[in-house]
Amino acid sequence: MNIHEYQSKQVLKSFGVNVPNGKPAFTVEEAVEAARGLNSKVTVVKAQIHAGGRGKAGGVKIAKSLDEVKGYAAELLGKVLVTHQTGPEGKKVGRLLIEEGSNIAKEYYLSFVNDRSTAKVVMIGSEEGGMEIEKVAAESPEKIIKEYIDISVGLLPFQATRMAYKMNFKPEVIRKASAVMLKLYDAFIGKDCSQVEINPLVVTAEDDVICLDAKLNFDDSALFRHPDIAELRDETEEDAKERWAAEEGLNYVNLGGDVACMVNGAGLAMATVDILKYYGGDPANFLDVGGSSTPEKIATAFEIMLDGGQSKGIFVNIFGGINRCDVIAEGIQKAAQIIAEKTGSDGIPVPVVVRLEGTNVELGRKILTDNPVKNVIMAPTMEGGAQTIVGLVKEAEKNG
Amino acid sequence: MSIILNKDTKVIVQGITGKTAMFHTKQMLEYGTKIVAGVTPGKAGQVVEGVPVFNTVQDAVEATGATASVVFVPPRFAADSIMEGTEAGLDLVVCITEHVPVQDMIKVRAYMEGKKTRLIGPNCPGILTVDEAKLGIIPGYIYKKGHVGVISRSGTLTYEASFQLSQAGLGQTTAVGIGGDPVKGTDFIDALKLFKDDDDTKALIMIGEIGGTAEEDAAKWIAENMPNKPVVGFIAGVQAPPGKRMGHAGAIIAGGKGTAADKIKALNAVGIEVAENVAQIGETMVRVLKKAGLYDQCHTC
Numbered sequence: 001m002n003i004h005e006y007q008s009k010q011v012l013k014s015f016g017v018n019v020p021n022g023k024p025a026f027t028v029e030e031a032v033e034a035a036r037g038l039n040s041k042v043t044v045v046k047a048q049i050h051a052g053g054r055g056k057a058g059g060v061k062i063a064k065s066l067d068e069v070k071g072y073a074a075e076l077l078g079k080v081l082v083t084h085q086t087g088p089e090g091k092k093v094g095r096l097l098i099e100e101g102s103n104i105a106k107e108y109y110l111s112f113v114n115d116r117s118t119a120k121v122v123m124i125g126s127e128e129g130g131m132e133i134e135k136v137a138a139e140s141p142e143k144i145i146k147e148y149i150d151i152s153v154g155l156l157p158f159q160a161t162r163m164a165y166k167m168n169f170k171p172e173v174i175r176k177a178s179a180v181m182l183k184l185y186d187a188f189i190g191k192d193c194s195q196v197e198i199n200p201l202v203v204t205a206e207d208d209v210i211c212l213d214a215k216l217n218f219d220d221s222a223l224f225r226h227p228d229i230a231e232l233r234d235e236t237e238e239d240a241k242e243r244w245a246a247e248e249g250l251n252y253v254n255l256g257g258d259v260a261c262m263v264n265g266a267g268l269a270m271a272t273v274d275i276l277k278y279y280g281g282d283p284a285n286f287l288d289v290g291g292s293s294t295p296e297k298i299a300t301a302f303e304i305m306l307d308g309g310q311s312k313g314i315f316v317n318i319f320g321g322i323n324r325c326d327v328i329a330e331g332i333q334k335a336a337q338i339i340a341e342k343t344g345s346d347g348i349p350v351p352v353v354v355r356l357e358g359t360n361v362e363l364g365r366k367i368l369t370d371n372p373v374k375n376v377i378m379a380p381t382m383e384g385g386a387q388t389i390v391g392l393v394k395e396a397e398k399n400g
Numbered sequence: 401m402s403i404i405l406n407k408d409t410k411v412i413v414q415g416i417t418g419k420t421a422m423f424h425t426k427q428m429l430e431y432g433t434k435i436v437a438g439v440t441p442g443k444a445g446q447v448v449e450g451v452p453v454f455n456t457v458q459d460a461v462e463a464t465g466a467t468a469s470v471v472f473v474p475p476r477f478a479a480d481s482i483m484e485g486t487e488a489g490l491d492l493v494v495c496i497t498e499h500v501p502v503q504d505m506i507k508v509r510a511y512m513e514g515k516k517t518r519l520i521g522p523n524c525p526g527i528l529t530v531d532e533a534k535l536g537i538i539p540g541y542i543y544k545k546g547h548v549g550v551i552s553r554s555g556t557l558t559y560e561a562s563f564q565l566s567q568a569g570l571g572q573t574t575a576v577g578i579g580g581d582p583v584k585g586t587d588f589i590d591a592l593k594l595f596k597d598d599d600d601t602k603a604l605i606m607i608g609e610i611g612g613t614a615e616e617d618a619a620k621w622i623a624e625n626m627p628n629k630p631v632v633g634f635i636a637g638v639q640a641p642p643g644k645r646m647g648h649a650g651a652i653i654a655g656g657k658g659t660a661a662d663k664i665k666a667l668n669a670v671g672i673e674v675a676e677n678v679a680q681i682g683e684t685m686v687r688v689l690k691k692a693g694l695y696d697q698c699h700t701c
Contacts, residue, residue: 085643087641114502114503114506114582114583116582116583116611116612116614116650117613117614117617119505119506119509119510119583120506120509120510121503121506133655134655134656137655150510151503151506151507151510152507152510152511189503192501192503194502219501219502219503220649221475221499221500221501221502221649222501222502222503222504224476225476225501251647253641253644253645253646255639255641264556265554265555265557265647266554266556266580266609266646266647266648266651267552267553267554267555267556267557267580267607267609267636267647267648267651268554268556268557268560268636268678269646269647270609270610270636270637270639270640270646270647270651271557271560271634271636271637271677271678272678273639274636274637274638274639274660274677274678275677275678275679277638277639278677283639286646286647288647319556319559319560319563320539321525321537321538321539321555321559357560357563358539358542358559358563359539381679382678383677383679383680386679
């Protein structure tokens, strides 16, 4: 789960990490009020969206007066920011962070992540702060410093000190820098983060070490023990269909195209998206209905795929393991009924190609051939099914 | 021959009194698995599908001499169950549970270091040795006895690939689902090492997906250590957008790393053929075996 910068800073502050004074604002008035409260010579107005690259996209403004704060807040609120991480459609700004300006002397990079290949938490530091770390890693890998942490004893002070020296902090701030690292590690572990990224970590002209930006991501699987973090979710940042699916226990990712698919299992669902594209289709989504489906869940999956008229055709690709093909077949029947009732039509409005294999496959196929559902076609193979649905969607497009 | 698991392996089901565990205990027994005990704290004395239940893994091991376990407990208790099995000196723990917190798994890995127990999973379908035994949820009827080994990060793709092999007349030795989590026990290379030493396994299917660099590492290992056993690859997630978690916790392209294109390139670079799409895994294996002169030997069903 992602949260906003201002929320990340609040979390870090609760662990004793130095962050600039600041307040979130949802309106221009709140922004001005927050700036007045800060009483800082320079105020930073920062757009809060779940994507990096905001500075370059014009989402961070430096204001020297309350009037300027007002102007920038009015400009940014409601604006769609397009950064290298948002995709071309961008993200609409609904919140701002109003923050006191800092007297930056030097910028650094610091992050913590769970490293899969070593199964350890790793702290990554660099004296090249304020840049994209992937770029630093590609151009000057020697400037990326890593400390692997033994989780049974935690980040050790000597490791933090060593990192501070290797990052070339000046002698006066080595202790402060290593102290920040130890606190950040506590936050990383304390809140089950999947990532804590401070870019930049800055040394100020006054020799303070502060987190000027902060990006915290959390392990979804551990949210059950952090209700305070779960509450920080900003639903406006999420795709409406993805949110709807999550509420129903379905794994859905919107890919923007018009050939939908419904699959069991994440791997097969990814592979199905790939095979639709392989045969020339434009995949609408990734959708994993999971291992323990009911006809009702299948029906909901259909509603989500059809919502808003995005999908011009649906490929159902099931390899029954725990999922039984007869349950899927009943789900398709139920979906047709529900959609007919809700829209006052005679069933599913787009072609549906169904490939069933695995547990109870004969029974599943029998259900759909004995009681045909409008627009539903059985495919004997996955390859054939993928080609058929792509062809049908293309035909539908041609006929307008 | 096979790897890790055979018909004589004595198995404990951890969390046996849960609904899913009960269902799969029955399935595993029907397949021939020697399940000798179940464990659920507070339920000692009960019997599930004819299997006696104990309070602790230690009790179960002492009473039955079990050497392996399969874990079906809820995510928040899964790490503890794995460590309990490790502490009891089991050779093998297979964790089926999905949604285990990553930092719990980092602790588990630190705890297991230097100990003899092998972990498979979490978030995996388990392991099946054809016509002998299975631990986990892999549907047994797909499999036919033969000489192809299967290693996969994804459950349904394990079934899909194995089904295509059986359809093509290529039986299997053992299928290992290593799981879709970023931090796990057995990885591709660990499984490859075991298959390398199994004379009965003549060829391998390796099914990967986006996220991490385990497939790239495996490609390098194969080139250096196993030049004579043909491997066919498949990678899911060619169309996955960066930064999006595609169902599995580990299936995410992060910081430009872990794309399907990189993985396919790494596999091809060491001469491993990668099936162009998911429907072509079986036929790709047929082609590769024919080229290697192993087809007749592997055409077992």
